Amino acid sequence: MDFSELLVKRRSIRNFEDKPVPLEVIQDIINDSIKAPNAGNMQLWRFVIVNDKEWMKKISDACKQSILKGIEDNPDSGFKIYETQMKNPDFNVFYNAPALVYVVGSPKAPTLSVDTGLLAAYFMLSATTRGLGTVFVAQGAELKDPKMLETLGIPENSKIYAPIALGYPVSIPAMVARKEPKILKIVP
Numbered sequence: 707m708d709f710s711e712l713l714v715k716r717r718s719i720r721n722f723e724d725k726p727v728p729l730e731v732i733q734d735i736i737n738d739s740i741k742a743p744n745a746g747n748m749q750l751w752r753f754v755i756v757n758d759k760e761w762m763k764k765i766s767d768a769c770k771q772s773i774l775k776g777i778e779d780n781p782d783s784g785f786k787i788y789e790t791q792m793k794n795p796d797f798n799v800f801y802n803a804p805a806l807v808y809v810v811g812s813p814k815a816p817t818l819s820v821d822t823g824l825l826a827a828y829f830m831l832s833a834t835t836r837g838l839g840t841v842f843v844a845q846g847a848e849l850k851d852p853k854m855l856e857t858l859g860i861p862e863n864s865k866i867y868a869p870i871a872l873g874y875p876v877s878i879p880a881m882v883a884r885k886e887p888k889i890l891k892i893v894p
């Protein structure tokens with residue numbers, strides 16, 4: 707697959723085969739992703755791998771609970787538009803994917819959101835070359851239950867920067883068109 711094809715094949719996948727992802731494949735993808743540029747090469751990112759559908763369901767349910775609580779506390783919450791979806795017991799924020807990688811780190815590290823964003827892009831492209839599909843799920847970062855965070859090995863006071871669900875796609879959707887890039891000026 708050449709690079710242009712890879713960019714088109716990398717789509718957000720929301721329909722996964724009921725087929726587990728070998729742990730070694732997930733580890734290989736993580737090893738590719740850490741080649742991403744990152745500030746000072748400090749590599750402050752940390753990873754939690756969830757490789758079990760039942761666990762994914764539990765995490766999804768906990769995220770939904772926490773999003774609903776957030777909407778209740780603040781009706782102006784940006785998640786308000788997802789309220790019906792969050793109340794649907796059949797909705798899984800990870801779209802029933804078989805695996806999840808949480809990229810976590812300190813919220814105090816000033817460049818970590820950029821570092822992990824770049825890492826996530828590498829991760830998703832690497833997964834695509836291996837026939838896997840991914841979706842970055844912001845809703846999956848809404849995990850607040852301290853017990854569950856502890857069980858998942860997410861260190862206290864750390865932030866979930868990139869929740870990436872992955873699995874084998876049932877199919878790869880066509881690319882959603884992008885707008886023309888707005889180039890403000892070409893100098894000279």
Ligand SMILES: Cc1cc2nc3c(=O)[nH]c(=O)nc-3n(C[C@H](O)[C@H](O)[C@H](O)COP(=O)(O)O)c2cc1C
Nearest residue numbers: 716717718719720799841842843844845846881882
């Ligand atoms: C920061 C970020 C958060 C996202 N959160 C979600 C999400 O919670 N649920 C979801 O289904 N997709 C989520 N997406 C995927 C976007 O919807 C998707 O990338 C966009 O529609 C473009 O489609 P494409 O990835 O196939 O090019 C997220 C993507 C990014 C980069």
